[in-house]
Amino acid sequence: YCVEFKTESLSHHCALENRPYARWMQYLREGHTVCVACQPPAMNTDTHRCSGDGHNADGGKILHWEAVGNSQCQGTWKKIRQLEHCSCPLVHSFIFT
16 A cells, blocks of 8 residues: 655755765655555554554644655655555655665
């Protein structure tokens, strides 16, 4: 499954990232919708959920995220909806880890 979030805030450290494999962090923006896929091995085998997916969060709850590979690139987002069949666009698509 996938979860759509609206990015509420992010640290300035995301824009400073310039390592080739992590340049995607430069493109994160406040107010953008991002789509995050929940797949193994991040998916818990018992619950079939990914940690941090906002399962019990309503649309108004602020949730925290952190980029893998740069713990200083972090921020907050709000869950928009969960999609049972992922249809994430190629841009602004991520995977839970």
